[in-house]
Amino acid sequence: MTASLTALLKPLAERQQPLRQLFAAEPNRAARFSAKACGITLDFSKNLLDDSSWQTLQQLAAQSSIRQLCQQMQAGAAINNTEQRAVWxxxxxxxxxxxxxxxxxxxxxxxxxxxxxxxxxxxxxxxxxxxxxxxxxxxxxxxxxxxxxxxxxxxxxxxxxxxxxxxxxxxxxxxxxxxxxxxxxxxxxxxxxxxxxxxxxxxxxxxxxxxxxxxxxxxxxxxxxxxxxxxxxxxxxxxxxxxxxxxxxxxxxxxxxxxxxxxxxxxxxxxxxxxxxxNDGFNQLLAGAAAMDQHFFNAPFSENLPVILALLGIWYINGFGCQAQALLPYSHYLRLLPSYVQQLDMESNGKAVDRRGQPLSDVTAPVIWGDAGTNGQHAYHQLLHQSQLKIPADFLLPLKVAHPLQDHHQRLAAHCFAQTQALMQGKTEQEAYQECLAQGMTAQAAAELAPHKASPGNKPSNTLLLDELSPYHLGALIALYEHKVFCQGAIWQLNSFDQWGVELGKQLSTPIYQALKAKGDAQFDSSTTQLIALFRQQNR
CATH class of the missing domain: 3.40.50.10490 (Glucose-6-phosphate isomerase like protein; domain 1)
Structure with a gap:
């Protein structure tokens, strides 16, 4: 495997065709870049992928230690090597x-x-x-x-x-x-x-x-x-x-x-x-996760949902230099999912050294953030659509819901699908100009406003559709993201199961706490000393 994923993927990323062209060239693109398992459908067609880049990514997975680490994990080997622990x-x-x-x-x-x-x-x-x-x-x-x-x-x-x-x-x-x-x-x-x-x-x-x-x-x-x-x-x-x-x-x-x-x-x-x-519901949660385990362990990489998501994440982090990923559940009940995946992903793969303790040559793990749709559309989607940042996004939607307000659900789904379409195709300045003219604006006014209404598009996204948000499907979804993180750790050759980085802050908090409780002068850097003094002043 290459020593630097960035050196391998960045040249491919720079040659990637725009999404509009990819869809225009292949009317059946959505069917070809979709996969389903355990009641979850993944449409990854709105990604900056052509046959060449997708083949390279799959070769990357095939050459990695994913299968080997899976076998070791199932056998009870201490793949958490820094703590000498099995991962079961x-x-x-x-x-x-x-x-x-x-x-x-x-x-x-x-x-x-x-x-x-x-x-x-x-x-x-x-x-x-x-x-x-x-x-x-x-x-x-x-x-x-x-x-x-x-x-x-x-x-x-x-x-x-x-x-x-x-x-x-x-x-x-x-x-x-x-x-x-x-x-x-x-x-x-x-x-x-x-x-x-x-x-x-x-x-x-x-x-x-x-x-x-x-x-x-x-x-x-x-x-x-x-x-x-x-x-x-x-x-x-x-x-x-x-x-x-x-x-x-x-x-x-x-x-x-x-x-x-x-x-x-x-x-x-x-x-x-x-x-x-x-108890029966909890057993269904376990069953959904177990089903995703079997899919991950046995499905070919080209159809393997965790592997696909992992490869796409690496593609954007190391190929395009993306530093963040949005997780956007179009479900009120899934609104805490981004917080959960934040820890799962960032604590697992936010590392600077490989399994041997050697410095990594590539950036790992994105900043995960997001909230429930459509709330985010009225908050931060502006940045997703029109900023110069490229932020890959996962959109999640249950197809079937428990509540009786079906028109609400249809509108919610419409917004979800529209957001992925808008991110993909954008709106050119000429299209914005013609739209302004159609609304009765003068040519001069339309020309002045068009740059502000244009969106670059070509922003990648995945859409994950759950048949329904049941205990079984939630279990499968959680396991899907677990295995995605595992695959990325295997490709980056790091240990996804320790978290030594959180220890330093814990260690430093003890003497600071003692200083906050004590009456004597604290001996720290000038900033920390000043902060302690201000806290003491207000809590005498």
């Missing part, structure tokens, strides 16, 4: 768990036991048989976590709102901003509230401080040690730390080293999703 999140969603062992441990039995424990708790909460310390049923559950322990379940719970069937209300506490826990404790009662603390290490600062604040809230309301133990659960790999906090062993759901936080939705981190949509 795909095992969490498979149905057949027999003979599933890793380093001598019966992983299949552990996963089955965890699923059974989750199912029992959820049944008790749904049936009102899990009683609090005063004998009343639980009415509210607070999920305390951050990062992968929050973004995945929060996004999935929101996405599957039409499938909610829980009598228990769900609340998320993630950020260390005290306003979150403070607001929650004003509206809830400890005697009917269950708290689940999600932290692999049980030492993550934000999660631990929120858990401590909630425990103090229980104590202030008269709950004793036994009562608190009744109301607190955890999902963690550090059983000892959870027990020292006051959580009894039978209330601790397992986490494993072979599951990274941003890939953990399929584990006990998915408890909030299972709570809200029921």
């Amino acid at each position: 999140h795909t095992r969490l969603r498979q149905q057949d768990l027999q003979d599933l062992r890793l380093n001598g441990e019966d992983i299949g039995a552990a996963i089955s036991a965890c699923r059974a424990q989750m199912a029992t708790l959820i049944d008790q909460l749904h049936q009102g048989t899990y009683l609090g310390y005063s004998g009343k049923p639980i009415t509210d559950l607070i999920w305390v976590g951050i990062g992968g322990s929050l973004l995945g379940p929060q996004m999935a719970v929101e996405a599957l709102t039409p499938y909610h069937c829980s009598p228990v209300r769900l609340h998320f506490a993630g950020n260390i901003d005290g306003a979150i826990v403070s607001d929650l404790t004003k509206q809830l009662q400890p005697e009917t509230t269950l708290v689940v603390v999600a932290s692999k290490s049980f030492g993550t600062e934000e999660t631990k401080q929120n858990a401590l604040a909630l425990r103090a809230w229980f104590s202030a309301q008269g709950a004793d040690k036994a009562a608190i133990a009744r109301h607190f659960w955890a999902t963690s790999a550090n059983v000892q730390a959870a027990a020292e906090f006051g959580i009894v062993p039978q209330h601790i759901l397992p986490m494993w080293d072979w599951v990274g936080g941003r890939y953990s939705l399929w584990s006990a981190i998915g408890l909030p999703v299972a709570l809200m949509i029921g």
Whole structure:
């Protein structure tokens, strides 16, 4: 494989024909550049691709370590080489768990036991048989976590709102901003509230401080040690730390080293999703992801949805120098998907060295951003259409919706499709001029306004159509983006499963916190010292 993807792809990108010409030359282009799997259709015809560039990209995939790393991942090899850990999140969603062992441990039995424990708790909460310390049923559950322990379940719970069937209300506490826990404790009662603390290490600062604040809230309301133990659960790999906090062993759901936080939705981190949509619904979420796994593992690269998306992303990052990608779900329920994919993509592949620790010769990972359509059309689509930036975009739309307002959905779909068409074809200055004349403007006025109304077009996009936004289809969609990120990491030859870059800020926050609490002079750079002084001044 070439040492520099940029050196390979940039000359091809510079020779690429405009999209208008590509569509004019091939009336059947959309059919040829489309693929479908697991109830998801990908139309990637509005990309700056011709036969030559597409063939080069597929050769890039064939020459990469994608297949090799897939085999190693499935075999339980430590492909997370900097932490010497296996990467087995795909095992969490498979149905057949027999003979599933890793380093001598019966992983299949552990996963089955965890699923059974989750199912029992959820049944008790749904049936009102899990009683609090005063004998009343639980009415509210607070999920305390951050990062992968929050973004995945929060996004999935929101996405599957039409499938909610829980009598228990769900609340998320993630950020260390005290306003979150403070607001929650004003509206809830400890005697009917269950708290689940999600932290692999049980030492993550934000999660631990929120858990401590909630425990103090229980104590202030008269709950004793036994009562608190009744109301607190955890999902963690550090059983000892959870027990020292006051959580009894039978209330601790397992986490494993072979599951990274941003890939953990399929584990006990998915408890909030299972709570809200029921155990059967959660099993459908797992089934959709498992189906996408099989598609990814077995489909040829030319028809493989994760591989196609991965190659297109690399094409724009290393060929065209694009530094951002918009993720635009035309679904109110999918509005948190961009935030989820931000972590999945940027934390996984935002790296500067390869798997061996050597500097990478290419830029990796785009800035992911976006929001639900059509809100974005009235905010930042102006930049997508008329700026000099080229920002590839993924448009997502469920074909079938649960609500009865079909005219709304038709209008929403019309906007989605129109945006991809407008980005592709644009509007020339001559077309804008003729349009102004047709509206009754004088030739001079039309000539003056036309440059402002023209759009360059030739802006690439993918359109992903879900048959419907069900638990199954959401599971497949999430797994699709997981595998896309995995493929890009394989092609860039980096480790997509560690995140050492987040450690420095955590380390530096400790002495700064101590300085904020202390009365003496802080010894930092002049900017940090000044900021600390201003904070102290306002918080005497």
